[in-house]
Amino acid sequence: NRRQSLSLEEYVEGVKANNRAVLARAITLVESNAARHMTLAQELLTSIMPDTGESIRIGITGVPGAGKSTFIESFGMMLCEKGHRVAVLAVDPSSSLSHGSILGDKTRMEQLSRHRGAFVRPSPAGGALGGVARKTRETMLLCEAAGYDIIIVETVGVGQSEVSVRSMVDCYLVLMLTGAGDDLQGMKKGMMEMVDMMLINKADGTNIHAANQAKIELRRIVHMLPRMTNGWETKVQTVSSLTGNGMKECWETVEQFYTHLVKTKQFDERRKKQAANWFHSLIEEQLLSSFYESGIIKRELPQLKQSVLDGKVSATQAALALLKKYQGNN
Ligand code: GDP
Incomplete structure (x- = not known):
């Protein structure tokens, strides 16, 4: 992929002008899971928010x-x-x-x-x-x-x-x-x-x-x-x-x-609900990924899970123990 990368301004202008190639690339950008794309993607979303x-x-x-x-x-x-x-x-x-x-x-x-x-x-x-x-x-x-x-x-x-x-x-x-x-x-x-x-x-x-x-x-x-x-x-x-x-x-x-x-007046209400919903699901998504991606959880989870499967520890106990470790680490 040798396409030249676009600047924030180029993305914003292109999207607003409905340049389909830029729109498609902007979507690919927000769809990316790569950490290096996220900052630019969020800046782009912030810039276009009024529109x-x-x-x-x-x-x-x-x-x-x-x-x-x-x-x-x-x-x-x-x-x-x-x-x-x-x-x-x-x-x-x-x-x-x-x-x-x-x-x-x-x-x-x-x-x-x-x-x-x-x-x-x-x-x-x-x-x-x-x-x-x-x-x-x-x-x-x-x-x-x-x-x-x-x-x-x-x-x-x-x-x-x-x-x-x-x-x-x-x-x-x-x-x-x-x-x-x-x-x-x-x-x-x-x-x-x-x-x-x-x-x-x-x-x-x-x-x-x-x-x-x-x-x-x-x-x-x-x-x-x-x-x-x-x-x-x-x-x-x-x-x-x-x-x-x-x-x-x-x-x-x-x-x-x-x-x-x-x-x-249910229209505004519904839009507010959509925004609130979105806000909470973002938090949930971020929390989940930060949890599962954290080093300590990656290290400790497999063994604890096995103990649960073996019936040595209850699922609740194991989950709480993991959460405690995660919190202690953050
Ligand atoms: P999807 O899986 O819900 O996206 O369904 P599709 O749009 O792929 O349609 C499934 C099948 O139903 C296709 O073979 C369509 O041609 C057929 N189909 C869809 N709408 C109609 C309709 O209004 N009348 C008839 N007779 N067939 C339809």
């Missing part, structure tokens, strides 16, 4: 195969045609745990990736979810500073990543499937209470009837659930990412939702 916060932050989740990438491509293209600038980011901690990522590789959303109004970035490979989430949040800020007014954060509908994405977006929607053996109860209740909007995708061809049935059923269910957003009953709609049917209505609902958030 952030002006976007609509939308989270999208759904099980693999629900049609997330097809939906985002179609939705994103529609928004670009309307003159919006759309950035698509992903949170997929699976990519660093297993060999393949659940969300798939960079070849997804080819059409949208090529659109000059869009910027598509795959999930950072960051190890633990905390790391991936932090990088995505910081990337979101860079994209806002570059003038993207709609940020879509995609995640897989499995595990903790959906909770993490909820805490970084204003509006959260889940893409669902219906069809043979349609099992609405299969969707975790916790998930249902986390979203502002449910979209039954693939409402096309022979699936239209089943999709409409599922919509009625889901509306009945969400009516009885606690609401994620005060005064907003989770909207249930059908859509086809293939034909584009219902896509316009999806955007209308997002706009209505925004108006509602702003009107009821």
Whole structure:
């Protein structure tokens, strides 16, 4: 890698001018785990901070195969045609745990990736979810500073990543499937209470009837659930990412939702919550890495862990002993 390194000013100017090459490099910089990159990355984020916060932050989740990438491509293209600038980011901690990522590789959303109004970035490979989430949040800020007014954060509908994405977006929607053996109860209740909007995708061809049935059923269910957003009953709609049917209505609902958030003063509240959440997860992430990276813990942990496995020491005792050593060392 013989690229000349950029100065802080070059990064800031490039990002603000939406120079895509510089934006991409700025994202790589904030994604880097190397200590020597962190200072510059944080200076960059501080410099662009006044230019952030002006976007609509939308989270999208759904099980693999629900049609997330097809939906985002179609939705994103529609928004670009309307003159919006759309950035698509992903949170997929699976990519660093297993060999393949659940969300798939960079070849997804080819059409949208090529659109000059869009910027598509795959999930950072960051190890633990905390790391991936932090990088995505910081990337979101860079994209806002570059003038993207709609940020879509995609995640897989499995595990903790959906909770993490909820805490970084204003509006959260889940893409669902219906069809043979349609099992609405299969969707975790916790998930249902986390979203502002449910979209039954693939409402096309022979699936239209089943999709409409599922919509009625889901509306009945969400009516009885606690609401994620005060005064907003989770909207249930059908859509086809293939034909584009219902896509316009999806955007209308997002706009209505925004108006509602702003009107009821929940928008600022939500943004404050996002910031607080971010702040705490940064502390947690830093503490964890500083703990596991410290010399004394690296030395002492394996043996203590073995004692726990051998049943010689309780897990609690061992953990407390390690923490004490860590504190004594700091
Ligand atoms: P993801 O894993 O959630 O990102 O799902 P994909 O976007 O990769 O879609 C999974 C499969 O469903 C692909 O074969 C898509 O072509 C198909 N698909 C996605 N959306 C629709 C839709 O609205 N209608 C139909 N019939 N197929 C769809």
